[in-house]
Amino acid sequence: MESVQVIKQRFGIIGNDPKLNRSIEKATRVAPTDISVLVAGESGVGKENIPKIIHSLSQRKHNNYIAVNCGAIPEGTIDSELFGHEKGAFTGATNTRKGYFEVADGGTIFLDEVGELPLTTQVRLLRVLENGEFIKVGSSEVQKTDVRIVAATNVKMVEAIKKGKFREDLYYRLSTVEIELPPLRNRNEDIHLLFRKFASDFAQKYKMPTVRLTDDAVALLIRYHFPGNIRQLRNIAEQISVIEENRNIDALKLKQYLPNLSSSSLPMIIDESNHSFGEEKSSLLKMIYDLRTELNELKKVTLNIMHGSKIKESEAFLETSTTKTLAPSPSINNNNEGLVSFHNNDDDIHQDDDEEYYIETVEEDENLSLQDKEIEMIKKSLERNSNKRKLAAKELGISERTLYRKIKQYNL
Numbered sequence: 243m244e245s246v247q248v249i250k251q252r253f254g255i256i257g258n259d260p261k262l263n264r265s266i267e268k269a270t271r272v273a274p275t276d277i278s279v280l281v282a283g284e285s286g287v288g289k290e291n292i293p294k295i296i297h298s299l300s301q302r303k304h305n306n307y308i309a310v311n312c313g314a315i316p317e318g319t320i321d322s323e324l325f326g327h328e329k330g331a332f333t334g335a336t337n338t339r340k341g342y343f344e345v346a347d348g349g350t351i352f353l354d355e356v357g358e359l360p361l362t363t364q365v366r367l368l369r370v371l372e373n374g375e376f377i378k379v380g381s382s383e384v385q386k387t388d389v390r391i392v393a394a395t396n397v398k399m400v401e402a403i404k405k406g407k408f409r410e411d412l413y414y415r416l417s418t419v420e421i422e423l424p425p426l427r428n429r430n431e432d433i434h435l436l437f438r439k440f441a442s443d444f445a446q447k448y449k450m451p452t453v454r455l456t457d458d459a460v461a462l463l464i465r466y467h468f469p470g471n472i473r474q475l476r477n478i479a480e481q482i483s484v485i486e487e488n489r490n491i492d493a494l495k496l497k498q499y500l501p502n503l504s505s506s507s508l509p510m511i512i513d514e515s516n517h518s519f520g521e522e523k524s525s526l527l528k529m530i531y532d533l534r535t536e537l538n539e540l541k542k543v544t545l546n547i548m549h550g551s552k553i554k555e556s557e558a559f560l561e562t563s564t565t566k567t568l569a570p571s572p573s574i575n576n577n578n579e580g581l582v583s584f585h586n587n588d589d590d591i592h593q594d595d596d597e598e599y600y601i602e603t604v605e606e607d608e609n610l611s612l613q614d615k616e617i618e619m620i621k622k623s624l625e626r627n628s629n630k631r632k633l634a635a636k637e638l639g640i641s642e643r644t645l646y647r648k649i650k651q652y653n654l
């Protein structure tokens with residue numbers, strides 16, 4: 243069996259933390275079996291490495307390895323993605339399609355964010371785990387597949403079970419062996435090591451000298467809470483590498499890159515009644531409302547110009563949709579899917595009850611500025627909520643699934 247050190251080298255895993263080493267060792271031991279494994283740990287701790295190690299050290303290594311992000315697939319299509327569908331099963335199903343479980347036959351499927359699976363999909367998954375059987379959407383024919391499942395979660399599954407969001411029987415089937423990865427804040431020895439590695443990678447990538455931390459900066463970095471774990475450390479290293487001209491970074495400079503520093507080594511206390519908190523939120527919302535008003539003004543002007551030059555709406559849409567500079571029609575809401583909804587279908591051209599025109603004809607920089615605002619709001623909310631997506635989603639008035647997609651979309 244390959245040693246933990248060799249595996250770390252092979253997969254580019256940095257760190258010598260005993261808990262990390264133990265997790266890698268556990269992965270190597272279960273790899274040759276077909277046992278289901280559940281990888282647990284906070285967001286950004288490196289959970290994706292474990293299923294890759296397991297697959298590559300198993301008999302299945304020459305077959306497919308498919309990683310599926312369950313949180314990023316819309317609820318309406320997840321069954322079809324995973325199990326396939328028959329032609330005509332639903333509007334738009336013009337052909338029969340294989341799902342991941344059929345494609346990965348003989349191989350391994352990594353189900354990331356498994357806690358996000360809808361309950362109906364959990365039933366289908368349980369069946370695959372129990373006897374390898376599945377049925378395509380719109381079919382009645384039972385098919386067989388031989389797939390090893392490794393799942394990952396950053397939510398407390400026991401709580402999800404208590405709340406009725408996750409099936410207990412499925413949890414036990416998935417977690418025959420559980421591998422837990424420690425949060426970065428508990429890996430003091432590794433923090434500077436990882437920073438040096440990332441700084442050196444970015445120096446190479448951007449063809450600049452490597453940034454270095456002074457002793458007081460290292461001490462500060464180690465004390466930091468790292469709610470976003472290794473992903474956050476990597477982002478910080480990248481920002482500093484690109485932005486700072488002076489390549490020696492002291493604690494004062496580093497501080498500017500560490501959000502929520504004052505409470506970094508303490509558990510976050512969320513005070514919903516916090517005044518400045520609410521003020522900040524409403525000023526951001528107001529900003530978006532104002533932007534929306536300006537956007538609609540611009541749309542009206544554009545429409546008038548178009549009417550003036552006798553361009554039909556349909557022609558205008560055709561023209562704008564092929565330029566691919568579709569702008570968002572922002573809608574602020576507290577309960578629907580998007581913080582700022584982006585539309586790009588025919589419904590975007592209409593005159594609504596308030597005589598506002600929604601036509602995709604705004605400049606790209608407006609599009610960007612709205613997007614920037616959205617990113618900023620999400621970032622701030624995540625910071626305030628110690629990167630707890632559930633709390634951030636609640637504060638932003640969007641579903642966790644939507645927030646998850648936006649985090650991935652904007653690479654936050």
Ligand SMILES: Nc1ncnc2c1ncn2[C@@H]1O[C@H](COP(=O)(O)OP(=O)(O)OP(=O)(O)O)[C@@H](O)[C@H]1O
Nearest residue numbers: 254255256257285286287288289290291396472473
């Ligand atoms: N030990 C490590 N050494 C070097 N880079 C690492 C290490 N662990 C993780 N990373 C890097 O950190 C980033 C986050 O890792 P990964 O996506 O595996 O986290 P995750 O736990 O799956 O997060 P999420 O739950 O949000 O999906 C990736 O860019 C990964 O390459």
